[in-house]
Amino acid sequence: xxxxxxxxTTQNFVxxxxxxxxxxxxxxxxxxxxxxxxxxxxAVVNNxxxxxxxxxTISGTTITFTSAPSAGTNNVYVRYLSTTxxxxxxxxxxxxxxxxxxxxxxxxxxxxxxxxxxGAMTFDQRNAGAATANTISGYTLDRWQAVQTTTGKLVVQQxxxxxxxxxxxxxxxxxxxxxxxxxxxxxxxxxxxSIEGYNLADLNWGSAxxxxxxxxxxxxxSGLTYPATFGGVLNNGGTRSYPFTYTISSANTWEQKSITxxxxxxxxxxxxxxxxxxxxxxxxxxxxxxxxxxxxASANYVGVSSxxxxxxxxxxTFYITGVQFxxxxxxxxxxxxxxxxxxxxxxxQRYYYKFKSTxxxxxxxxxxxxxxxxxxxxxxxxxxxxxxxxxxxxTGTASDYSIRAPAGTVTCSAVPxxxxxxxxxxxxxxxxxxxxxxxxxSSSRFANSNAYVAWSAEL
Numbered sequence: 325x326x327x328x329x330x331x332x333t334t335q336n337f338v339x340x341x342x343x344x345x346x347x348x349x350x351x352x353x354x355x356x357x358x359x360x361x362x363x364x365x366x367a368v369v370n371n372x373x374x375x376x377x378x379x380x381t382i383s384g385t386t387i388t389f390t391s392a393p394s395a396g397t398n399n400v401y402v403r404y405l406s407t408t409x410x411x412x413x414x415x416x417x418x419x420x421x422x423x424x425x426x427x428x429x430x431x432x433x434x435x436x437x438x439x440x441x442x443g444a445m446t447f448d449q450r451n452a453g454a455a456t457a458n459t460i461s462g463y464t465l466d467r468w469q470a471v472q473t474t475t476g477k478l479v480v481q482q483x484x485x486x487x488x489x490x491x492x493x494x495x496x497x498x499x500x501x502x503x504x505x506x507x508x509x510x511x512x513x514x515x516x517x518s519i520e521g522y523n524l525a526d527l528n529w530g531s532a533x534x535x536x537x538x539x540x541x542x543x544x545x546s547g548l549t550y551p552a553t554f555g556g557v558l559n560n561g562g563t564r565s566y567p568f569t570y571t572i573s574s575a576n577t578w579e580q581k582s583i584t585x586x587x588x589x590x591x592x593x594x595x596x597x598x599x600x601x602x603x604x605x606x607x608x609x610x611x612x613x614x615x616x617x618x619x620x621a622s623a624n625y626v627g628v629s630s631x632x633x634x635x636x637x638x639x640x641t642f643y644i645t646g647v648q649f650x651x652x653x654x655x656x657x658x659x660x661x662x663x664x665x666x667x668x669x670x671x672x673q674r675y676y677y678k679f680k681s682t683x684x685x686x687x688x689x690x691x692x693x694x695x696x697x698x699x700x701x702x703x704x705x706x707x708x709x710x711x712x713x714x715x716x717x718x719t720g721t722a723s724d725y726s727i728r729a730p731a732g733t734v735t736c737s738a739v740p741x742x743x744x745x746x747x748x749x750x751x752x753x754x755x756x757x758x759x760x761x762x763x764x765x766s767s768s769r770f771a772n773s774n775a776y777v778a779w780s781a782e783l
Contacts, residue, residue, distance in 0.1 A: 345397050347392070468515055481500070484643065499607060501637055538585070565620070690766075710783070723735055727760065
């Protein structure tokens, strides 16, 4: 059992009975457990319940009868009834999240300990587990962004290489280098997550009350010389940064790392729906964008010069999962930001929502005909998005979409486009060659399993 603060003095009894043989002369008997009060037990002699204090007394593990029980076999027995506990009050500021064991942390259910969303790499709305193109320079798995100054140097994929994740995890984000690229001074290659300011406002960064945080994660790598030094950075998006390093000791082995960072007492840190802080994991960073390790700086660093370059070796890999960003000086047991699968998905959908077809002829939104060739629908987002999306993502192929009108289904002649909306709903417009009746209600339809619509409110 776990306790808040120091362990209190307790008598932890389970139900049970001690049996004794009376001798006719013996008055004191030794119990198997320490007892604090006569009210914690029931003493019975020859099937007669004895009166506490009058017929017997208790001292530690000794019960003493006023009169010696008569001789017999197991004619004296003591039942344990209850427990007396001594409560204590922990000293002020002696209890923190990190002082609680893993079971207590889980039982308390403290929400949003981890400020990283999709730290277990569970959700991949955009690619559904498929590898990105090597031209990727943008979002990959939910909330995780890849950056390349020159594209074509890396590929990102959920569970790349199909290795077994660390115990307790089922997914990871995998990076595979696509060439032996020589990093230039101004180059930087990395994956990163931008954390929304609302989710960091309690850290009080930029003030004398700035809180210390700890980053922890599991990593695995291959194709380089090990031990190898890797670099990362905390960055507010331009003016303050904290470069750090960690070492991967062996190839093809999952290793857990943690870095503790004293909160920044300087700079300006967004506490609303903009970028609060970015967590970078470098894959190759040139000297122009690299900074000294272990100190806050008034600069836009995104890596460290002493770190290895993953993109410098063709076929080198970098896998990561279990990323956690929490308040405190110790890395604690990993939890997702949402605390459950559904809650974590909802957090992801605040920044990106994709409605994917599950087959042919799947209706997905209701709307009405603007004319014989125009149609507008409305889609309600499952959660309020971070901000109003500015565009619609779609396949780029008009025939992937159709309008199911009362007179029949009509294939679109142009790709759908974003008409407008709010952080809660989106209006989408469609064009067909003919066949609609102005004002008539109809539904938007995916023509095949490749079709989708998606909206982004990413940082």
